[in-house]
Amino acid sequence: MIELRKVYLDHSATTPVRPEVAELVREYMTRCFGNPSSVHSFGREAKAGLTKAREQAAGAIGAHTEEIIFTSGGTEADNLALRGAAYAYANKGKHLITSAVEHHAVLDTCKELEKEGYSLTVLPVDEYGLIRMNDLRRAITPETILISVMHVNNEVGTIEPIEEIGALAKERGILFHTDAVQSLGKIPIDVKKMNIDLLSASGHKIYGPKGTGFLYAKRGIKLHPLVFGGGQERKLRPGTENLPGIVGLGLAAALAVREMDMETARLQKLRDYMIKEILEKINDVQLNGHPDIRVSSNVNISFKYVEGESLLLSLDMKGIAASSGSACTSGSLDPSHVLTAMGICHEVAHGSVRMTLGHDNTEEDIKYVLEALPPIVDRLRAMSPLYQQNRKECAGCTLKK
């Protein structure tokens, strides 16, 4: 039997660890196992690894080393940024601004702060998932202490105008946090030029280990720690460092940034080819997200009259791994909050499939997917009571709850 071709198109969910990174992680688990806080040679060696990783992380975003706080991932970095700053600056004001398309690590943290007595403005987005600068300007009050808008959206790949937001925040003396989990290594980041005060990053989206990440916090910014203990990470994240993870994250970040230009150009070509072919080959489809202001790795398409989970299952049987914004895949049985915020009706959100490209994907892979996809869509549509009923597109959004 010939082996089924495997095509992994879920790089926004997670990525495989690069072999050279895995090798380094192993080295810091076995040989250089010391505690960076110890004075002896084992400790000093570990400390050197920690220092280097900090330089690599800082270098990837144009920051100073003392501005990097290693965390357990993007979620913790978002929490530390938002709650840490909200608590530290509560005496200045208690108003926060974020966007409707943020990752739950930001949105739910903001909502939690709202319960604790902060006021929250959630900015709407346009049909492409972009916030409007005018909405942001209008939302700012004398009480506003923090704006949090992500760099690249994890579901639709839309790139938010973070440089403009940074400039505005600076002018008004408001802190600006951006969740850069989906942009690091894909889009150049310069925290100084972009006036970013706080930035979250995650290791497992850049071919580093899971459970690793960092928060960049600009010099002079006060943060209230979320956990208490030893003096590690300037007391902002106490506890013996996850050194193997941290050195892996550092190397992964350095490599991602070094290879960014070439890889971005390559992926963008694959992405555009894939989008063009799907839109041409299959009828009743729509691209979700912005056609151009879009990260190189993201393809998000709605196949109308088809439900996303059944599409994913069918793709999986062909060895193709993707994800969906369908209510049926969400656990909560709600459609993606991102697609909903973009004004995409329930029916179309249902048929959304996200395919995110990465290192291992070749043109052959994409051709294989483009061949597998149309018969799958045809089969499911033939089963769908919604198809070929001459109903007007989204007539009254019959599927709305």
Added chain:
Amino acid sequence: MYTEKVMDHFTNPRNVGEIENANGVGEVGNASCGDIMRIYLLVEDNIIKDIKFKTFGCGAAIATSSMVTEMVKGRTLAEALEVTNKAIAEALGGLPPVKMHCSNLAADALKRAIEDYQAGQAS
């Protein structure tokens, strides 16, 4: 996440389609996630001679639709009305807890179709 039986019914669904001269049709929408199922019946002498379905929904929804048609084809209406969503799920070797509601869809659509048939007979 799904049993082999579910995957089998999802991959090779039985009785998909429409019946042109159906004498009972039932459509239900799923309040939980917004999916839709339609069942067509051809009833003769109180027996389900033919049954077909169309479903817009997840793997579990498609599999339960397929399973319910198989369970009631050739049965009397009274027997068909006794099929519960639990029985359908069990026949499939079980469903993940978050997917139990999908089996309601199949049982409800069948019930609606039978009611539609009976309403047609009464008039």
